[in-house]
Amino acid sequence: MSKRNPRILKIFIYMLLLNSLFLCFYFAFHSSSPSPEPPHPHFPLQFHVSVNNQSAIQKPWPILPSYLPWTPPHKSLPSSSCEGFFGNGFTRRVDFLKPRISEGSWFRCFYSETLQSLICEGRNLRMVPDRIVMSKGGEKLEEVMGRKEEEELPEFREGAFEVAEEASRLGFNRNRRIGIGGGGGEGSSVLSRRLVSEEMLNEYIQEGGIDKHTMRDLVASIRVVGTEDFVCDEWVEEPTLLVTRFEYANLYHTVTDWYSAYVSSRVTGLPNRPHVVFIDGHCTTQLEETWTALFSGIRYAKNFSKPVCFRHAILSPLGYETALFKGLTAEIDCNGESAQSLWQNPDDKKTARLSEFGEMIRSAFGFPVNRHRSSEKPLSSSTTSVHNVLFVRREDYLAHPRHGGKVQSRLVNEEEVFNSLHHWVASGSTGLTKCGINLVNGLFAHMSMKEQIRAIQDASVIIGAHGAGMTHIVSATPNTTIFEIVSVEFQRPHFELIAKWKGLEYHAMHLANSRADPTAVIEKLKEIMKSLGC
Structure with missing residues (x-):
């Protein structure tokens, strides 16, 4: 070494x-x-303190080997380009409210023709929690068992969010006032108008196949009010992401939310990692450990008892609108490539964005991203090296208030397959002369998120049946090999696509049913290990 x-x-x-x-x-x-046009707001790099005197330290962006500048691309960018699919294609800017003074309110959105998605941001945005109908959120799972999903998803009433404008520009007679209940006292009246018309919503935030498009509903709720009616008991000075999660307990869907939030932070040019406010009433889950690691802090909308004003708020699109989700039904012909190669030779059919994001996750948990895997070390004083082979397991666990604690088996004899692999390795009969194998039992349901990420980054080979736990390969290092066991009932492209978009070597064993032949799995793994030089 x-x-x-x-x-x-x-x-x-x-x-x-x-x-x-x-x-x-x-x-x-x-x-x-x-x-x-007014540029993106520039916030001082020193730490801010909110009006409530709570410390609000912002975490800096880490240095990532796969980072490429998130600069606005040329408007001639092909709609099917990989930059467009993976976040850097929000090229059409729409100003719904322009500032008249340097510190005045504004609200604008950036539209992606490729994803048909929108990232919005605003200055001086007021949230009135009483006008958002949903459960409190953030409770312990055991406290809310049986709660319905519709209680957790937000219903935005008019004026749930507001921006201020001089009364003379509102276009209303001062005697013409509209009553909006909640926030400032039931039946309080404010001079206001709707910020975004129905026509603009239909053009930029189409509901599509989503029954309840919460970002559309949030934007539709925004009212422009006079400055005299724009009163806040608390100001949040730090840039803050407003995020609504749907399938928040599923790792695959949560990764799409993480990615959407990351892209939103980069597209809007934030100098540091933002804070996050969940505009939903979901209870806490293990996945919030990663939200906390990735960003500067998390809160729930209902944690605010009174109206709160955000100096700079960013609306993160739904995870359903990312390439990670859209690629399941639409062909996204992109291949992973190193950032260094794309910097020298740009290619519309290649991307380093998922690799960049995977490094962001690893770095957020404190793992170095500029070194070789710790698993590639001598097994003894000889030149023989050892490779971690991670077997991702599916376990029963309580996921959300409507979950019975049982997961659907994707590999009915998973225990048998794992035990056979363990015996093959422990017996010393692998037949591999140039390296050793350390078989890792990936019982993710009983591991912290940090431990899960550590296991992923230290693995040379990741094996698993099709299941949400395999989504962690988004954080795998560039020289990791993926081996997916695919039953006949779950022939889905989720992890083959992630491997392709990251440039990882991928192998699949397709089963005629849901039972794998342990001997066949061993032979396939042996073949993979030999390709690694064992």
Whole structure:
């Protein structure tokens, strides 16, 4: 290993310099691009303190080997480009409210033709919790068993969100006032108008196949009120993501929410990681550990007892509108490539964005992203190395208030397959002479999220039946091999696509039913290990 240290050091220095160049390019681009429109708000890099005197430290963005500048691409960007699919295609800007003074309110959105999705942001946005009908959220799961999903998803009443404007520009007679209940006292009246018309909603936030499009409903609820009616007991000075989650207890769908929130932060040019406010009434789950690691802090909308004003609020699109979800039904012909290669040779059919996001997750938990896997180390004093082979297991666990605690088996003899692999490795009869195997029992339901990410990043090979736990491969390192066991009932492309979009080697064993032949699994793994040089 000592002979490799100088090379590793050179690679690390190279990556550090490359990221520095990227950041220089990014800030030079934004500082030198003249625009008659108001630029993105620039927030001081020092820590802010909200009016309620609670500390609100913002976490910095980490240095990521796969980072590429998130600059607005040319408007000639092909609609089917990988940059468009994976987040950097929000090119059409729509200003719903323009500022008249330097500190005035504004609200605008960025539309992606590729994803048919919208990222919105606003300055001085007021939230009135009493006008959002939903459960409190954030409770312990055991306390809310049996609660219906419709109670957890928000119903936005008019004026749930507000922005301020001078009364003279509202276009109303001062004597013409509209009563909106809640927030400022039941039946309180404010001078107001709707921010976004029905026609604009239909053009930019179409419901599509989603019965309840919460972002559309949120934007539809925004009222423009006079400055004299814009009163807040609490101000949140830090940039804040407003996120509504749907299938919040499922890892695959939660990863789409994480990715959507990450993209929103980059597209809007936030200098640090934002805070998150969940605009939903879901209870807590294990997955919130990653929300907390990725961003600067999380709160629930109903944690605010009175109206609260956000100096800079960003509306994150639904996870259903990301490429991760849309790729399940629409062909997204993209292949993973290194950021360094794409920097030198841009290619519309290749992407490094999922690799960048995977590094973001690993870095958020404190794992270095500029080194070789810790599993690739000598097994003894000889030159033989050891590879971690992670077997992702499906276990029964209580996921949400409507869940019975039982998961559907995707591999009925999973225990038998794992035990056969364990015996094959422990008996020393692998027949592999150049490396050893450390078989890792991936009982994710009994591991913290940090432990799960550690197991993923340390694995040379990840095996598992089709199931949400395999979504973790989004955080796998570039030289990881994926081996998916696919039963006849679950022939779905989720993990093959993630592997493709990350540039990972992928193998599948398709079963005629839901039972795998342990010997066949061993032979396939042996074949994979030999391809790794064992």
